[in-house]
Amino acid sequence: MLTSLPACAGIGLRHPHYRQVLQHTPPLGWIELHSENFFDGGQPLAMLQTLAAHYPLSLHGVGLGPGSAARPQRSHLAALRRLLDAVPVAAVSEHLAGNHDAGGHFANDLLPLPYTQATLLQVAANVAEIQDAIGRPLLLENLSAYLHYPHNDMSEAEFLAELVARTGCGILLDVNNLYVNQQNLSVDVAAFLAALPADAIGEIHLAGYSTRQFDDGSTLLVDTHSQPVYPAVWALYRQVLARFGPRPTLIEWDSDIPPLDTLQAEAASAEAMLQELRP
Amino acid sequence: MTAAGQWQQALLDAIRDPQWQPDPDFPAAGLAVYRNNYRVGLMEWLAQLYPICRQLLGEEFFTALAREFVRVTPSRSGNLHRYGGELAGFIAGFAPCAGLPYLPDVARLEWALHRGYYAADAAPLAAANLAAIDPASWGRLRFGFQPAACVLASNWPLAAIHAWHQPDSARQPVDMQQPQPLLLYRDSVGDMQLTVLEYAAAAFCHALYQGSTLEQATTAALALDSGFDLQATLLLLLRCGALATVEEAS
Numbered sequence: 001m002l003t004s005l006p007a008c009a010g011i012g013l014r015h016p017h018y019r020q021v022l023q024h025t026p027p028l029g030w031i032e033l034h035s036e037n038f039f040d041g042g043q044p045l046a047m048l049q050t051l052a053a054h055y056p057l058s059l060h061g062v063g064l065g066p067g068s069a070a071r072p073q074r075s076h077l078a079a080l081r082r083l084l085d086a087v088p089v090a091a092v093s094e095h096l097a098g099n100h101d102a103g104g105h106f107a108n109d110l111l112p113l114p115y116t117q118a119t120l121l122q123v124a125a126n127v128a129e130i131q132d133a134i135g136r137p138l139l140l141e142n143l144s145a146y147l148h149y150p151h152n153d154m155s156e157a158e159f160l161a162e163l164v165a166r167t168g169c170g171i172l173l174d175v176n177n178l179y180v181n182q183q184n185l186s187v188d189v190a191a192f193l194a195a196l197p198a199d200a201i202g203e204i205h206l207a208g209y210s211t212r213q214f215d216d217g218s219t220l221l222v223d224t225h226s227q228p229v230y231p232a233v234w235a236l237y238r239q240v241l242a243r244f245g246p247r248p249t250l251i252e253w254d255s256d257i258p259p260l261d262t263l264q265a266e267a268a269s270a271e272a273m274l275q276e277l278r279p
Numbered sequence: 280m281t282a283a284g285q286w287q288q289a290l291l292d293a294i295r296d297p298q299w300q301p302d303p304d305f306p307a308a309g310l311a312v313y314r315n316n317y318r319v320g321l322m323e324w325l326a327q328l329y330p331i332c333r334q335l336l337g338e339e340f341f342t343a344l345a346r347e348f349v350r351v352t353p354s355r356s357g358n359l360h361r362y363g364g365e366l367a368g369f370i371a372g373f374a375p376c377a378g379l380p381y382l383p384d385v386a387r388l389e390w391a392l393h394r395g396y397y398a399a400d401a402a403p404l405a406a407a408n409l410a411a412i413d414p415a416s417w418g419r420l421r422f423g424f425q426p427a428a429c430v431l432a433s434n435w436p437l438a439a440i441h442a443w444h445q446p447d448s449a450r451q452p453v454d455m456q457q458p459q460p461l462l463l464y465r466d467s468v469g470d471m472q473l474t475v476l477e478y479a480a481a482a483f484c485h486a487l488y489q490g491s492t493l494e495q496a497t498t499a500a501l502a503l504d505s506g507f508d509l510q511a512t513l514l515l516l517l518r519c520g521a522l523a524t525v526e527e528a529s
Contacts, residue, residue, distance in 0.1 A: 036358045041400035042427060043469030063357030069280075069287045076357050082399075098287055099357055106354040107294050108324075108362070109316045114283035147309030149286055214308045222312060 002137050002170035002202035003091035005030050005056050005248035008274060009267040012060075012225075012252040013051070017260045022050060026260065029267065030056035030090065032250050036063050038087075039079040048087050058091040058203065058250070059083070065099030065106075066126040066140065067113040073100065077133045084134055091203060091248070093139035093172045094130070096123075096160060114149035115159040123159075124166045131167060139170040139202045144177035144209075144223035148185055156187070157195035170202035173244075175237045176229070176252075180209050180221045189236065193243050201244045206237060206270060207252040225254035229266060238273060246274045295353060321349045321362060328363050329389045331444045332370075332382060344373065360397060364390050381435040381455070388437050391429050391463050392471045398426035403520035409513075416527055418494035422487050422516075423524035427465035430481070430488040434458045438475045460485070464521040474519065479504035480512045487516075492528050 010030035013021060021028070031051065038048045038059075051057060061080065064072050084092065097110035113119055131138050140163060142156055154162070160171055173196070181187040208227025212220050229237075229251070241247075251266040280288070286304060293299045294313045322345040326333055333341040348369050354362050367386035370376050403425065412420065424430075431437065438461060439453040460481035462474040476484055479500040486496035500507040516522050 036360060039358060039360065040397060040426075042396055042398060042465060044397060045400070046469060063359070065357055069284045073357055079358070098291075101288055101291050104355055105291060105295065106357050107291055107313070107317050108320055108354055108357065108359050109294075109313060111287075111290060111294075111313065114286055116281075116283045118281045119283050119287075145309075146312040147306050149283060150304055151282065212312070214311065216307065218308045220308055220312060 002139060002200070003058070003248065005058055005090045005203060007246040007248055009249050009251065009270040010056075010058070011263045011267050012250055012254070014254065014257055016257050017263075018047065020260055022047065025054050026264070028055055028264070029271070030058060030248065032058040032060050032091075032252075035059040035061040035080055035083060035092075038083055040082065045083070045086060048083075052087050052089070056090040057087065058093065058248075059087075059089050061092070061094040062110070063099065063108070064094050064130060065097060065111075066094055066130060066138075067096050067111070067119075067123055067143075068098040068100050068126065069113075069119070069122055070100055070102040072126055072130055072133075073104070077130060081133050081135075084136075091139060092134060092136060093141055093203065095143060096140045096156070096163070097143050110143055112143060112145040112148055115152040115154045115156055116149075117153055120159060120162055120166075124163055127163055127167045127169050131169065137169055139172040141172040141174050141205065142177050142181075144174070144180040144184075144221075146184060146220055146222070155192065155195060156181075157192040161195055161197055161200075164197050164200040169200075171196060171200045172203045172205060173201050173240060173247075174205035174207070175240055176205065176207040176209060176233050177223055179230075179233050179236050180223050183221045189239075193240065196244075198244050201247055204237070204240065204247045204249040205252050206233060206249060206266070207254075208233075225252050226256045228262075229269070234269070234273075237270070241273060241277055246277045249274065318346070318349055320359075321354065322346060324359050325349070325363050325366065328393055329366060329386060331389055331441065332366075332386050334444050335379065335382060335385065336376075340375075344370070344376070347373070360393075364394075366390065381440070384431070384433040384435050384437060385440055387433075388431060388441060388461070388463075391431060395427040395429065395463055395465055395471050396469070398465070401425050401523045404517065404522040404525055406514075406517050408525060409517070412525070412527075418492060418497075419528045420493045420525055421490060421528050422493075422522050423526075424488055425464065425521055425523045427463075427471070428521040429463050430476075430484045431461045431463065432481060432485050433460050437461055438473050441473060462516070462519070462521060464519045466519070472519065474515070477504075479507040480515075483507065483509070483512055484516065 008029035013031040100106045207225045209221045210224040325345045367383040371383040438459045483500035
């Protein structure tokens with residue numbers, strides 16, 4: 001099974017809300033936290049164990065960079081494995097992004113990668129190595145990108161579908177990222193959704209972007225997770241649900257984080273759209 | 280390397296080095312986003328990691344320091360929590376900070392507090408473990424500290440500087456002539472605690488922390504102060520759970 005998360009709305013739980021959620025355990029369908037913030041022990045790990053007793057938990061990694069041209073960092077993989085041994089977790093995800101080279105130099109970011117046959121071999125090996133180490137399938141998230149390799153053999157969606165076929169991994173479909181790529185890179189949304197294997201969609205992300213202006217007059221949408229979900233992204237979410245059916249859906253907010261109520265209201269909007277699909 | 284592999288390497292190199300002339304394959308606006316993410320991401324992380332250094336220097340000075348540190352210090356881990364441990368050494372060699380000779384030790388303290396807070400859990404060594412060992416062999420004992428614990432030798436009043444910069448601080452005057460070597464450990468709820476060590480006790484704890492035997496550490500402490508209280512210092516280490524293992528040196 002790709003995930004045991006319930007097919008309802010959840011929220012990304014971040015530092016400003018830890019205390020409130022631990023004290024009052026408000027009704028939240030499920031919660032997602034960043035894996036690296038809970039390596040290796042102490043209070044953070046203890047807190048995660050407490051949260052796991054109240055909510056289905058998803059761990060979302062930002063640091064393994066399975067899309068890199070080099071193998072995953074061993075120590076990072078070992079730390080993730082120890083975390084999963086210590087806490088019951090319903091889903092584990094990473095990004096289909098690069099972040100390091102074979103010399104061990106990192107950019108702590110989510111970098112685009114070439115979608116070619118040669119890259120596919122390396123990335124499939126990386127994903128298989130991660131899944132072997134953690135003993136469960138990984139959900140891979142589509143990227144918001146600000147540039148792309150000019151000689152791709154396939155689209156990101158086709159690349160994801162190949163990874164699913166070769167490694168048995170799942171897909172975390174970030175609807176905001178897809179929208180951002182449509183605007184920035186003219187990605188064909190209908191073709192993207194058509195290329196994804198429906199059974200592999202284990203989770204959906206929703207978030208807000210920012211618009212950045214450049215000196216040369218160009219603009220880019222930047223995936224800042226600092227805003228409410230935009231109407232165009234909600235509309236795309238409906239389209240996604242119509243194609244794939246209800247899936248666990250997360251409200252992600254990582255900077256200028258609002259009160260918990262605001263996140264819960266966003267989650268309620270997603271829940272209402274999920275509800276429409278239920279018999 | 281394949282063309283795709285070369286492109287990935289060039290992208291990483293171009294992001295890390297803002298002087299690098301962008302390859303025509305990389306649109307300027309897109310590359311600018313990644314370069315900005317890289318620099319700002321690491322600088323914001325350092326600001327979060329070193330709140331006391333930031334207060335001591337002021338926002339503008341700290342930002343300049345962080346920018347320069349990030350420029351010369353590549354990230355070696357996908358886990359941001361591992362970045363920034365070399366800041367103390369960098370400050371020691373950074374000319375604009377020469378007027379603040381205590382700043383490197385403050386940075387060492389903040390890094391140790393960070394690493395300690397997240398460090399792996401380990402069962403504390405109990406007094407009973409020690410009592411079970413034949414006293415005749417005590418001199419040859421070596422101790423392993425908790426991953427969260429450490430001993431910081433310093434000639435500066437680190438505990439007072441730390442206390443002064445806490446949000447609820449009463450802001451007692453800090454005597455800069457008063458060295459405060461520290462034992463750092465994590466308490467039972469997971470908060471990091473600072474204990475100021477007396478001069479000889481600091482030498483003893485530091486020697487143990489560096490892997491000296493009990494006899495070597497005791498000799499070093501007694502050389503500084505013939506009144507050094509071995510029993511009280513060992514009890515302190517045991518009581519706060521700073522020790523994790525004991526073994527007899529061969």
